[in-house]
Amino acid sequence: MAKRSIHRLLPSLLAISSGLLLWAAWPTSPLTLLVFIAFIPLLYLTDLVQNRWVYFGCVYLAMVIWNVATTWWVGNTPLPASGIAANTINALIMCVPWLGFKNSRKRFGVTGSYVALIVYWLTFEYIHLNWELSWPWLTLGNIFAMHPNWVQWYEYTGASGGTLWILVANIALYSFWRQRKTLQAVPLGAYIWKSGGKPIAVIIVPFLFSLMVGFKSSADTSRGKPLSIVIVQPNIDPYDKFADGAENLQLEKFLSLTRQQVDSNTAYIVWPETALFPHGAWEHQLNEQPAVQAIRQLLRQYPKAKLITGATTLKRYMSKDEAPYSARPLEGGVYFDAFNTGLQIDTSSAIQIYHKSKLVPGVELVPYSRYLTFMESWALDMGGITGSYGRTPGVEVLENTNEHIKAFPTICYESIYGEFIAEHVRLGANLLFIITNDGWWGNTEGHRQHLQYARLRAIETRRWIARSANTGVSCFVDPMGNIKLAQPYWEEAVIKSTVTPGNTFTFYVQYGDLLSKGAVIFCILLIVYSIILRFTNRKPYVEGN
Structure with a gap:
C-alpha cells in the first residue's frame, strides 16, 4: 500500500524536486552546480507519465515553483497581484518546450527528442527575449553570473551557450543513469569507467575552455587610454x-x-x-x-x-x-x-x-x-x-x-x-x-x-x-x-x-546569438517535419528504449 502511494505521488515529487533545484541553483545562491541535475527529475517524468494532462500539470508545478521561489520579489510592490500574474503566466509559457519534447518522443525517438528539447528551449528563450511579453530574467544562461570564470567563452556564444551547456549536461547525466538501470549486471565501477566519460566531459570541458579564453582575453582587454x-x-x-x-x-x-x-x-x-x-x-x-x-x-x-x-x-x-x-x-x-x-x-x-x-x-x-x-x-x-x-x-x-x-x-x-x-x-x-x-x-x-x-x-x-x-x-x-x-x-x-x-x-x-537563431531555424524545420508526418501518416524511425 505504501509503495502504491509513493508511486502515485512520484510525478508530483519529481516536479517539486526540479522546481526547488532550479531555485536553489539560481543567483545569488552558492549552489550553482545543482543546475546540472535540476532538469533530471523532469526528464524522468517524461518517461514515467503517459497522460498528457497529468504531465502538463506536473511540468507547470515545477515551473511555478521555480518562478515563484526565484522571482517572488516582483510582487513586492503596492500591487502584489502583479507578481502573481508575472510568475504564473511566465511558468505557463515555460511549459511549451516541455510539451513539445513530450510530443516528440513518439515522433523522433529518444535521442531525437533530446535534440528537440534543446531546440525548443533555445527557441523559447529567443522569442522571450524579443516579443512584447518579454521576461528573460530566468534565461538559463544567466545562472552562471556569479561565476564569470566559468563562462569566459560567453564572448563567443552569449548566455545561450550557458543554456545549451545546462541542457546537454542534464541529458547526459540522465542518459547515464537511465542506461545504468538496463545494465544492472555490469559492476558499477566498470560501468562508470566505460560510460562515465561522456557526462563528465560535458561538464568539465567548458570549465577548461573558459580558463583558456579568460587567459587570452585578460591580455587583450588591458590596452587603451584610461x-x-x-x-x-x-x-x-x-x-x-x-x-x-x-x-x-x-x-x-x-x-x-x-x-x-x-x-x-x-x-x-x-x-x-x-x-x-x-x-x-x-x-x-x-x-x-x-x-x-x-x-x-x-x-x-x-x-x-x-x-x-x-x-x-x-x-x-x-x-x-x-x-x-x-x-x-x-x-x-x-x-x-x-x-x-x-x-x-x-x-x-x-x-x-x-x-x-x-x-x-x-x-x-x-x-x-x-x-x-x-x-x-x-x-x-x-x-x-x-x-x-x-x-x-x-x-x-x-x-x-x-x-x-x-x-x-x-x-x-x-x-x-x-x-x-x-x-x-x-x-x-x-x-x-x-x-x-x-x-x-x-x-x-x-x-x-x-x-x-x-x-x-x-x-x-x-x-x-x-x-x-x-x-x-x-x-x-x-x-x-x-x-x-x-x-x-x-x-x-x-x-x-x-x-x-x-x-x-x-x-x-560581430555575429550575434547564432546558437539561438540556429535553434529557431531548426525548430521551424522540426515543426514542418512533424506536420508532414501527421498528414502523410508516416512513422519515423524510433530507436529502441
Missing part, C-alpha cells in the same frame, strides 16, 4: 522620488555628492535612472530647464567631464499623422510621448538623447496595446508617468568626440538583453553604462540578481561597465566580469575609478 569616471548613488526612496516638490532637493543631493569625487581628470559622471525630471520635461526645451543649467554650472569647472543621467522626457507631435501609436492626446490636436531617457549633458548646448527601448511589460509597456488600446489603463503606477512609454528611437550611442568615445547608456531592464547590448557595441560603443532604479522591490534578490547579470554583459562584449543604481548596488564591472568598488545597498555613495575603453569586437558582438 578614463576617470565618477558614479553617484543618491539612495532616494523610489516611492518618494516622484512626490511634489522633491525634485529640487534631489538635484541638490546629486550635485553635492558629485562634488565629492569629480576633478579635472573626470571624463564621465554617471547618475541613475530617472534622476532628472521625474514628472517629465519637454525635449525641445531641455536647455531651458533649471536642472540642466545647474548641471552646466558645475561642469564649467570641469570642462572635460560629461554627465550621463537618466530622465523622464516628453516629445511633442503637432498632428495625429505624425504621432506614433504610443502617443497621448493634448489639447488643440497635439500629441505627446513620454520616454524613459538617458541624457548626455556637457557645457555645450547640445544634449544627446537616448530613449529606452526594452521596456518592462505591465509597468512601462502594455504588450500589444496598439491592437487593444483599452489595455493602456492596465499599466501599473510605479510613480511618475503611467501607461506605455514611447519607443521612438533617440540616438543609438552617446558620442564624446574629444575623447573619441562612444558610450551606450543601458537603462535598467535593458541590461539583461545580451544581443541588444552587443548590437550597440557593434555600432561603436567603447563603454557601457547601466543606469537603474532597483529600489522598487526593496532589499530582495531582485536588485542582487540584476547586479550579477551585468557581469555577463561585460564578458560578452569585453567592455567596462559603470553601473549607477539609485539605491544600489553601484559599481564598476571589468571586461572579465569582475565587480569593482561595489557599494552597500540603501546607502548614499559616490565612487571613482579609471576604465579602459574597448576597441575590439568579440565573436558574439
Whole structure:
C-alpha cells in the first residue's frame, strides 16, 4: 500500500524536486552546480507519465515553483497581484518546450527528442527575449553570473551557450543513469569507467575552455587610454522620488555628492535612472530647464567631464499623422510621448538623447496595446508617468568626440538583453553604462540578481561597465566580469575609478546569438517535419528504449 502511494505521488515529487533545484541553483545562491541535475527529475517524468494532462500539470508545478521561489520579489510592490500574474503566466509559457519534447518522443525517438528539447528551449528563450511579453530574467544562461570564470567563452556564444551547456549536461547525466538501470549486471565501477566519460566531459570541458579564453582575453582587454569616471548613488526612496516638490532637493543631493569625487581628470559622471525630471520635461526645451543649467554650472569647472543621467522626457507631435501609436492626446490636436531617457549633458548646448527601448511589460509597456488600446489603463503606477512609454528611437550611442568615445547608456531592464547590448557595441560603443532604479522591490534578490547579470554583459562584449543604481548596488564591472568598488545597498555613495575603453569586437558582438537563431531555424524545420508526418501518416524511425 505504501509503495502504491509513493508511486502515485512520484510525478508530483519529481516536479517539486526540479522546481526547488532550479531555485536553489539560481543567483545569488552558492549552489550553482545543482543546475546540472535540476532538469533530471523532469526528464524522468517524461518517461514515467503517459497522460498528457497529468504531465502538463506536473511540468507547470515545477515551473511555478521555480518562478515563484526565484522571482517572488516582483510582487513586492503596492500591487502584489502583479507578481502573481508575472510568475504564473511566465511558468505557463515555460511549459511549451516541455510539451513539445513530450510530443516528440513518439515522433523522433529518444535521442531525437533530446535534440528537440534543446531546440525548443533555445527557441523559447529567443522569442522571450524579443516579443512584447518579454521576461528573460530566468534565461538559463544567466545562472552562471556569479561565476564569470566559468563562462569566459560567453564572448563567443552569449548566455545561450550557458543554456545549451545546462541542457546537454542534464541529458547526459540522465542518459547515464537511465542506461545504468538496463545494465544492472555490469559492476558499477566498470560501468562508470566505460560510460562515465561522456557526462563528465560535458561538464568539465567548458570549465577548461573558459580558463583558456579568460587567459587570452585578460591580455587583450588591458590596452587603451584610461578614463576617470565618477558614479553617484543618491539612495532616494523610489516611492518618494516622484512626490511634489522633491525634485529640487534631489538635484541638490546629486550635485553635492558629485562634488565629492569629480576633478579635472573626470571624463564621465554617471547618475541613475530617472534622476532628472521625474514628472517629465519637454525635449525641445531641455536647455531651458533649471536642472540642466545647474548641471552646466558645475561642469564649467570641469570642462572635460560629461554627465550621463537618466530622465523622464516628453516629445511633442503637432498632428495625429505624425504621432506614433504610443502617443497621448493634448489639447488643440497635439500629441505627446513620454520616454524613459538617458541624457548626455556637457557645457555645450547640445544634449544627446537616448530613449529606452526594452521596456518592462505591465509597468512601462502594455504588450500589444496598439491592437487593444483599452489595455493602456492596465499599466501599473510605479510613480511618475503611467501607461506605455514611447519607443521612438533617440540616438543609438552617446558620442564624446574629444575623447573619441562612444558610450551606450543601458537603462535598467535593458541590461539583461545580451544581443541588444552587443548590437550597440557593434555600432561603436567603447563603454557601457547601466543606469537603474532597483529600489522598487526593496532589499530582495531582485536588485542582487540584476547586479550579477551585468557581469555577463561585460564578458560578452569585453567592455567596462559603470553601473549607477539609485539605491544600489553601484559599481564598476571589468571586461572579465569582475565587480569593482561595489557599494552597500540603501546607502548614499559616490565612487571613482579609471576604465579602459574597448576597441575590439568579440565573436558574439560581430555575429550575434547564432546558437539561438540556429535553434529557431531548426525548430521551424522540426515543426514542418512533424506536420508532414501527421498528414502523410508516416512513422519515423524510433530507436529502441
